Amino acid sequence: MKTVLLGLMILAAGAAPVRSAPAIQPGYWESTNRLLAPIHQTSTDKRCITAADVETFMAGPSNRHYACTYPGRVIAGGRIRLKGVCVSKTGQKVSVQGAGAYTPTSFTLTADIATVFLGLNIVGRATTDARRIGDVCPVAP
Secondary structure, eight states: OHHHHHHHHHHHTTOOOOOSSOOOOOEEEEEEEEEEESSOEEEEEEEEEOGGGHHHHHHOOBOSSEEEEEEEEEEETTEEEEEEEEEETTOOEEEEEEEEEEETTEEEEEEEEEEEETTEEEEEEEEEEEEEEESSOOOOO
């Protein structure tokens, strides 16, 4: 369940944009993802976002476990609001609602998630704080 909730929090951080302000800048990014409830878990990730990846990153369509849609989303003026549903390959649905802020070099989001697991209602809260840490990405080995 920890992996499910953390994965959804990361997905929520990448909702599709409706922007009037500039997108995030390409470069080397570091994000800290915290699952605050129902359990506590923190992970830090570094990734390269190229100019070609910016729109995909901001759109965050899915990861390999979930397909997400955010019919209620606004990403404009440095603010993020989203509301949608992620569905796993096995059909498990998870409601996602989040809010946060972004600049060309930073991104923060708090997301509330809800699902039913083995007949139990499970709710959670997660945050993502990301920042651009460099213009150039390290060369992969």
